[in-house]
Amino acid sequence: MATDSWALAVDEQEAAAESISNLQLNENEGKPKSEENGAKREGDGDKTEDDDKEDKAAQSLLNKLIRSNLVNTTNQVEVLQRDPNSPLYSVKSFEELRLKPQLLQGVYAMGFNRPSKIQENALPMMLAEPPQNLIAQSQSGTGKTAAFVLAMLSHVDPSNKWPQCLCVSPTYELALQTGKVIEQMGQFYPEVKLMYAIRGNKLEKGLKLQEQIVIGTPGTVLDWCQKLKFIDPKKIKVFVLDEADVMIATQGHLDQSLRIQRMLPKSCQMLLFSATFEESVWNFAKRIVPDPNVIKLKREEETLDTIKQYYVVCNCKEEKFQALCNIYGAITIAQAMVFCHTRKTAGWLAGELSKEGHQVALLSGEMQVEQRAAVIDRFRNGKEKVLVTTNVCARGIDVEQVSVVINFDLPVDKDGNPDNETYLHRIGRTGRFGKRGLAINMVDSKFSMNILNRIQDHFDKKIERLDTDDLDEIEKIAN
Ligand SMILES: Nc1ncnc2c1ncn2[C@@H]1O[C@H](COP(=O)(O)OP(=O)(O)OP(=O)(O)O)[C@@H](O)[C@H]1O
Numbered sequence: 001m002a003t004d005s006w007a008l009a010v011d012e013q014e015a016a017a018e019s020i021s022n023l024q025l026n027e028n029e030g031k032p033k034s035e036e037n038g039a040k041r042e043g044d045g046d047k048t049e050d051d052d053k054e055d056k057a058a059q060s061l062l063n064k065l066i067r068s069n070l071v072n073t074t075n076q077v078e079v080l081q082r083d084p085n086s087p088l089y090s091v092k093s094f095e096e097l098r099l100k101p102q103l104l105q106g107v108y109a110m111g112f113n114r115p116s117k118i119q120e121n122a123l124p125m126m127l128a129e130p131p132q133n134l135i136a137q138s139q140s141g142t143g144k145t146a147a148f149v150l151a152m153l154s155h156v157d158p159s160n161k162w163p164q165c166l167c168v169s170p171t172y173e174l175a176l177q178t179g180k181v182i183e184q185m186g187q188f189y190p191e192v193k194l195m196y197a198i199r200g201n202k203l204e205k206g207l208k209l210q211e212q213i214v215i216g217t218p219g220t221v222l223d224w225c226q227k228l229k230f231i232d233p234k235k236i237k238v239f240v241l242d243e244a245d246v247m248i249a250t251q252g253h254l255d256q257s258l259r260i261q262r263m264l265p266k267s268c269q270m271l272l273f274s275a276t277f278e279e280s281v282w283n284f285a286k287r288i289v290p291d292p293n294v295i296k297l298k299r300e301e302e303t304l305d306t307i308k309q310y311y312v313v314c315n316c317k318e319e320k321f322q323a324l325c326n327i328y329g330a331i332t333i334a335q336a337m338v339f340c341h342t343r344k345t346a347g348w349l350a351g352e353l354s355k356e357g358h359q360v361a362l363l364s365g366e367m368q369v370e371q372r373a374a375v376i377d378r379f380r381n382g383k384e385k386v387l388v389t390t391n392v393c394a395r396g397i398d399v400e401q402v403s404v405v406i407n408f409d410l411p412v413d414k415d416g417n418p419d420n421e422t423y424l425h426r427i428g429r430t431g432r433f434g435k436r437g438l439a440i441n442m443v444d445s446k447f448s449m450n451i452l453n454r455i456q457d458h459f460d461k462k463i464e465r466l467d468t469d470d471l472d473e474i475e476k477i478a479n
Helices: 003-028 033-038 049-066 101-109 117-127 144-155 173-183 216-227 251-263 279-288 317-330 342-353 369-380 421-427 448-459 471-477
Strands: 076-079 134-137 165-168 192-198 213-216 238-241 267-274 291-296 308-314 336-340 359-363 386-390 404-407 435-441
Touching: 049 173, 049 369, 076 192, 101 173, 117 144, 117 291, 134 279, 134 336, 144 165, 144 173, 144 238, 144 267, 165 173, 165 216, 165 251, 165 421, 192 216, 213 216, 216 238, 216 251, 216 279, 251 279, 291 471, 317 471, 336 342, 342 386, 359 369, 359 421, 369 386, 369 435, 369 471, 404 421, 421 435, 421 448, 435 448, 448 471
Parallel strands: 134 267, 134 291, 165 213, 165 238, 192 213, 238 267, 308 435, 336 386, 336 404, 359 386, 404 435
Antiparallel strands: 076 291
């Protein structure tokens, strides 16, 4: 069915366009000119680099908003020291870091008992004297933000009433989130003040900032350093560039970040963080951070080993819905995620499931990031038992407790080929959890049967046929 890939492409563009225009609508209010270069041309259909950046930024924000704790990993941290002869320090407790008591109190008040894997190595390096430069990469949720926030707070001298730490984030919303962490961790250290260099924060001409830490987006930070001179860049001791992979997706941000970096003194400590580390990020990182120490933490791989996979053959979406109802009638499902191609199908399906008495949450492309986070949060807290979504909305979101995943439509890319990566991400689990899961794929045409076969071949894992009219057979899959 050729319309499948077309529908997906349309849905993706539609969703991207809307989430972007939502973000951009907000962003353009009172925004300095220098940051308006990312505006999307309405209706041009093609995804631009800026759209990708907004996708990434939105995803990163979503992850932050819904994350309640640290992502654990069994992988080992890889450390490349600038000076291989100097001893490699790592710490197993926050006490070993000899933090200021007010900061230690802040760390514990946040519920942190011990450093995360990345923090074990990154914190001693960042807190060392003389200061060391660092490039660190690890997946979202592994404790990078908390690490550099602690480093910034440790390095400021509160008796000096001028900016000493500068942190740049790719978007207004991400800057606010990081700001919140600074405020939380510094809650017992009220002498240290924070200023947001973000759109809408208009200061009087000629003002000199007294706050020791400034967090903002590259355009505004650059203006404040260069044009408006609210900040004297020569007095900056610590420069943090967060979410480098999101940052470089926009040419403007990349240039602005480099221009900020060039205004800083040679002695300034440069720190750069990224969730991913493709070639482009690495090239950018090396330009921002001279003589770096490098810390990398590999992402935990997902696997299909503990997942039982089935497929159901149907003729149309109504039959697929009926099959879904039969499955629900036969086995107890604590929580399920159902993926559809288009927002229209997702909306329709959520409506039908509600009519059947299911508590359904719908994640849809027209929702703002905060609304999406609220839906995911409710679902994670068990307020709804079924989450119906399109792939665009749920990409990158981990809802680990879900034991059943239903592909109401199989994942295909824009050319109509199987999207194996998305398939794995939807139903796979990281080895560590090892929880058994159930995946049910709905097939409704020769096209989708072919996609299913290719996915099966790709992973070399059998996907069994399931007859949803046979209640006994369905019951067996639950065991
Ligand atoms: N040492 C720790 N112990 C317990 N929880 C922690 C620790 N460090 C961070 N956290 C918590 O873990 C979550 C993820 O941490 P953090 O936001 O620093 O990760 P991150 O790698 O910066 O993620 P992202 O790339 O999404 O910003 C947060 O809720 C944070 O409060």
